Amino acid sequence: MSAKIVTITSGKGGVGKTTAIASLGIALASLGQKVVCIDGDIGLRNLDVIMGLENRIVYDIVDVVEGRCRLRQAMIRDKRVPGLFLIPAAQTRDKNALSPSDMMRLGDELRAEVDWVLIDSPAGIERGFKNSIAAADRILVLTNPEISAVRDADRVIGILEAEEKGSPDLIVNRVNYEMVQKGEMLSTEDILDLLAIDLIGVVPEDKSVLVAANQGTPVSLNKDSRAGQAFRNIAMRLTGENVPFMDLEEKGGFWNKLSKLAGGN
Amino acid sequence: MSFFKKVFGNEKKSAQSAKERLQLVLTHDRTDITPAQLEALKDELIEVISRHISINPEAVNIDIAREGREQRLVADIPIKVAPRRGR
Numbered sequence: 001m002s003a004k005i006v007t008i009t010s011g012k013g014g015v016g017k018t019t020a021i022a023s024l025g026i027a028l029a030s031l032g033q034k035v036v037c038i039d040g041d042i043g044l045r046n047l048d049v050i051m052g053l054e055n056r057i058v059y060d061i062v063d064v065v066e067g068r069c070r071l072r073q074a075m076i077r078d079k080r081v082p083g084l085f086l087i088p089a090a091q092t093r094d095k096n097a098l099s100p101s102d103m104m105r106l107g108d109e110l111r112a113e114v115d116w117v118l119i120d121s122p123a124g125i126e127r128g129f130k131n132s133i134a135a136a137d138r139i140l141v142l143t144n145p146e147i148s149a150v151r152d153a154d155r156v157i158g159i160l161e162a163e164e165k166g167s168p169d170l171i172v173n174r175v176n177y178e179m180v181q182k183g184e185m186l187s188t189e190d191i192l193d194l195l196a197i198d199l200i201g202v203v204p205e206d207k208s209v210l211v212a213a214n215q216g217t218p219v220s221l222n223k224d225s226r227a228g229q230a231f232r233n234i235a236m237r238l239t240g241e242n243v244p245f246m247d248l249e250e251k252g253g254f255w256n257k258l259s260k261l262a263g264g265n
Numbered sequence: 266m267s268f269f270k271k272v273f274g275n276e277k278k279s280a281q282s283a284k285e286r287l288q289l290v291l292t293h294d295r296t297d298i299t300p301a302q303l304e305a306l307k308d309e310l311i312e313v314i315s316r317h318i319s320i321n322p323e324a325v326n327i328d329i330a331r332e333g334r335e336q337r338l339v340a341d342i343p344i345k346v347a348p349r350r351g352r
Contacts, residue, residue, distance in 0.1 A: 154291050161334070184280055186287075
């Protein structure tokens with residue numbers, strides 16, 4: 001195996017990186033891929049609770065890097081989907097406990113083990129962010145249709161360009177179709193025009209995301225969730241499939257379920 | 266927002282304001298050039314060019330244009346029509 005290492009980053013906090021990593025991890029593993037999700041937010045770990053694996057942590061990423069355990073011992077198996085693992089962040093350390101070269105070494109070791117390594121970057125553009133992108137083959141920038149989130153995304157894209165990481169792909173999260181229609185929310189087209197990078201996914205605002213977080217069951221496990229569907233689509237695009245973008249106008253009514261059965265999105 | 270503005274849609278929608286504000290902010294974030302610096306650059310350019318060519322300082326326009334992720338310094342400097350010299 002030779003894993004692809006994908007990092008999700010955003011600059012701004014609270015835009016949905018952790019939700020995206022958990023959902024993409026579940027979705028890729030459901031496609032039969034072997035996936036490791038890494039929480040890169042040392043000191044502020046959260047991917048464990050979003051994935052619902054918080055009670056099973058023994059070792060964390062800093063333990064691996066500092067040699068207190070083997071890599072395999074820090075990989076928590078998600079029992080819901082075969083082939084999905086989590087490497088949690090250390091909670092009692094800070095970002096300086098890891099370096100970009102530690103992440104490169106860890107990435108190289110994981111490449112041989114799995115198909116995908118998904119890294120959840122912390123907010124900001126400092127050490128934790130630098131660690132998270134060090135080993136990445138591909139970077140996804142996630143933003144919301146909010147003026148501050150778009151500005152921060154642009155800053156991150158600029159840094160990635162300056163570091164010659166290549167052009168990242170964009171995920172627009174929490175789009176409220178009605179507000180966009182009323183002209184009270186930036187549309188995906190507006191954001192693409194401003195940021196000028198390629199789009200890999202648009203995720204509608206969806207109450208089921210909070211419910212999923214409450215329960216520790218990533219939203220892509222919920223077949224009825226539109227956000228879940230959007231993340232499953234992104235996972236398929238990552239594997240190289242050409243999946244059309246969801247029609248955000250669509251509501252979850254009877255006729256839509258029927259059209260879904262008939263092969264819609 | 267007044268009732269009439271609401272009904273007749275004269276009020277600029279907030280998404281449009283957000284986009285326009287972002288266009289300006291991102292240009293400055295990306296280039297690190299402040300409007301004041303741009304103004305100073307314009308004054309100096311006018312001074313240098315005026316030494317060689319007759320231009321109308323009022324009509325000079327210097328701006329940063331966006332093209333995808335690239336920024337471009339665009340100067341529009343109309344030249345004054347030179348009076349024809351008789352032969």
